[in-house]
Amino acid sequence: MCDGSAAIPLLQRPVVLIVDDEPEILRALSDTLEEDYEVLSETSAEQALGLLQRRGDVAVIISDQRMRGMPGDEFLARARGISDAGTILLTGYADFETVISALNKGAITFYVAKPWIQESLRAMVREASTAFRTRQELRTERMLLRGAFDHxxxxxxxxxxxxxxxxxxxxxxxxxxxxxxxxxxxxxxxxxxxxxxxxxxxxxxxxxxxxxxxxxxxxxxxxxxxxxxxxxxxxxxxxxxxxxxxxxxxxxxMSDLMEMALRLRHVDKMQAVGTLAGGIAHDFNNLLTAILGSLELLPDLLPQENAPAQRLMGNAVSAARKGAQLTRRLLDFSRPGDVVRTPVAIPDLLKQLQGLLNQTVNGHGTRSETPVTLMPFPEELPAASTDAGQLELALVNLCLNARDALPQGGEIRISTGFEHVAENDREGGLQAGDYVVISVTDGGIGMSPELQSRIFEPFFTTKHLGGGSGLGLPMIYGFVRRNGGDVRVVSAPGEGTSITLWLPAAEIPAAARPETADRGDPFVVKGQTILVVDDDPGVGIVTEGFLRRAGFTVLRCENGQDALLLVQQRPEIRCVVMDLLMPGMNGDECARRISEIRQEMSILFVTGFADRAALPEGARVLGKPFSSDALLAGVKAMMPE
CATH class of the missing domain: 3.30.450.20 (PAS domain)
Structure with a gap:
């Protein structure tokens, strides 16, 4: 049966098909109905069935009972299997048994005896046409409702x-x-x-x-x-x-919505902890700068032959440097936006890093050999837009974690790939675009879902006391998220772990890995004057001591207002070494006002928590704690010739 799914426009005239093998009857019926209907006519039942196969808009079929080849009741019964049109049987004989049989079988809607009464015939056609339209509308409504229900x-x-x-x-x-x-x-x-x-x-x-x-x-x-x-x-x-x-x-x-809410809650928690960690790291870096600087200057005041004192100072320096490494991890975790993204050829980076990874993973000699294997690289892998130095540190941390998950030893595999994120598929908050993925996989002890949900929490660790700070994975997470990517974990108890870094693909061809600028050897400049500005007296004393030992004349103050007065009053000042975060007037504001007084003045910022977004482009920054060599190299880089 024709489904009649196409709705009939209200202004379209209903279609009536008349089937009779007598041309005179066809003309008479057409004359009666053509004013209100579109009339089609056929003299053969077979031809009429073919027409019904082609047209689904026939509303009413009028057929004579006595026709050559096929009687009307049989034709209308077959038409029912093709069309949903109303059917009217036209007969000139008192053949009531045929009419009753056709009615009982549902083959006809009405019957009309010859000769017909025009008004009566029109009423039947009108009612049959209206019923057809109603059926069509109901069928359309059912189709729409069923479609909505199913989808x-x-x-x-x-x-x-x-x-x-x-x-x-x-x-x-x-x-x-x-x-x-x-x-x-x-x-x-x-x-x-x-x-x-x-x-x-x-x-x-x-x-x-x-x-x-x-x-x-x-x-x-x-x-x-x-x-x-x-x-x-x-x-x-x-x-x-x-x-x-x-x-x-x-x-x-609601699983996707709940997972998104949990992820957002986790991000908020990470940001809050990151802010706290950054503040702690800033203050701790000031302490470490004073401690390490004082220890570095102390040998100048002690006799070299005092071996016990030298050993004690060596122990103190080693412990302080470990504290500096821990603080640096805190900063890497908490510091937003401090990622210098350049195109990095991942295969080149991994090949150069493989030796270091194997040495780092197996260097202790107390466990089974755990080789770090690079899997074949995909052809034409694009460069990643990332910070090469922070990526190297992240890979070292991932390989160390993988080693700890292999108590009996085993292979660590690093694989790479290329993925495209569509506009409507932003898992993990990724923007649509191309990504380079790096996976570090082990076949170790694996993790439960509960453990996986906590591995990016700062200070959370499964290692024994003293075996880990719990900052490695949070640091990786913070770096990759600031880099515009994501970190994804696949693991199960006893089935190993695979951690994948998603990094945005660079828009330009892969370039050689950026080389670290060669600052050259420390140098000595006699007599030149440098202004040191730091609100922490311990840091200021150490910075002054490093510079005086190198032969500089040093002026020192503890706030921005005093620094501005000294720059105005002392034209011999060649450059300024200044803390970034100070009460009253921050280093960036002080530097801006100094440049208004003396445009040629060079400034080196020293800070334990540098938000580079707050600094002018090209600003020179030295992180705390710093050694004498690092300070002098920074001064040399900016010192006017």
């Missing part, structure tokens, strides 16, 4: 008074994990696994007592993934105040 982004189920499923869409069947046909006649409790039945019973009790229920069902599916489903049930109202007893059950999968 809703939520599960939808209609239940009877006993809670048994009457009809459900495919999404609802997925929720209970059964085929649609299997669900019909069963309740939700019967279809759910045992672990979820209690929640279903509680919702059913709430619905029985209050007439509606809404809950969020939190469970773990067969793949081990946490899921959250909101289930809402409400009664379907009847006419007036009558109740139908029927209800509708709506299943909404």
């Amino acid at each position: 809703l982004p939520v599960g939808l189920t209609f239940c009877d008074a006993e809670g048994r499923f009457m009809r459900l869409n495919a999404r609802a069947a997925e929720v209970v994990g059964q085929a649609e046909a299997f669900c019909i006649g069963r309740t939700e409790e019967e279809l759910l696994p045992e672990s979820r039945k209690n929640a279903a019973r509680a919702a059913e009790e709430e619905f029985r007592s209050e007439g509606k229920s809404s809950r969020i069902d939190h469970f773990t599916d067969e793949t081990g993934r946490e899921r959250w489903h909101r289930l809402t049930r409400t009664r379907l109202p009847g006419e007036g105040e009558q109740q139908t007893g029927l209800s509708i059950l709506i299943h909404q999968d």
Whole structure:
């Protein structure tokens, strides 16, 4: 049967097909109806069936009973299998048995005896045409409703008074994990696994007592993934105040939304901890600068032959440097935006880094050999837009973690690849675009889902006391997120771990790895004057001591206002070494005002928590704690000739 899915425009005249093997009858019927209808005519039943196959807009069929080749009742019965048109049997004989049989079989809607009464015939055609239009409209409505029902982004189920499923869409069947046909006649409790039945019973009790229920069902599916489903049930109202007893059950999968909320909560927590860590690191770096600087200057005051004193100073310097490394990790974790992104050829970087990775992983000689293997690189792998130095540090940390997950030894594999993120597929908050991915994989002890959910938390570690700071993975996470990428983990207990770094692909061809600028050897300049500005007296004394030992004349003050006065009053000052974070007037503000007084003045910022975004482009920055050589190299780089 023609589905008649195309709706008929209201202004279009209904189509009437007249079938009769007598031309005179055809003309008479056409004359009667053509004013209000589009009339088609055929003299053969077979030809009429062919026309109905081609046209689905025929609203009414009028057929003579006595025709050569095929009687009218048989023709109309066959037409029913093709068209939904109303049917009128025209007969000139009192053959009531044929008419009754055709009516009983549903082959005809009306019958008209010859000779016909025109008004009566028009009324029958009008009623049959209206019924056809109504059927077409209902069919269209059913099609639209069924399409919406089947393709809703939520599960939808209609239940009877006993809670048994009457009809459900495919999404609802997925929720209970059964085929649609299997669900019909069963309740939700019967279809759910045992672990979820209690929640279903509680919702059913709430619905029985209050007439509606809404809950969020939190469970773990067969793949081990946490899921959250909101289930809402409400009664379907009847006419007036009558109740139908029927209800509708709506299943909404909220897993993606909940995971996004948890990720955002994690990001907020990381940012809060990062801010705290940055503040602590700033103050701690000032202490370490004073300690390390004082220890570096102390040998000038002690006799070299005092071996015990030299050993004690060596121990103190070593401990202070370890503290500086810990503080640097805190800063790398907490410092936003301090990533210098350049095109980095990942295969070249990994080849140059492989020796260091193997040495770092196996250098202790107390465990089984754990080779770091580079898997074959994809052809035409684009360069990554990233900070090469921080990426190297991240890979070293990942390989060390992989080694610790292999207590009996085993291979660590580093693989690379290329991925494209579409506009509508932004897992992990990635922007649409191309990404270079680097995976570090081990076949070690693996991690449980609970452990995976905490590995990026600062100071969280599974290692023994003193075995790790718990900052390695958070530092990697912070670096990659600031780099515009993501860190993804695949692991299971006893099945190893794979951690993948997603880095944005560079928009220009891969270039050679940026070389570290050669600052040259420390130098000595006699007599030149440098202004040291630092609010921490311990740091200021050490900075002054380093510079005086190198032969400079040093002026020192502890705030920006005094620095401005000295620059105005002392024209012999050649450059300024200044702390970035100071009370009253920050280093960046002080530097701007100094440049207004003396445009040629060079300034070296020293800081334990440098937000480079707050500094002018090209500003020279020396991180705390710093050695004498690093300070002098920084001064040499900016000292006017």
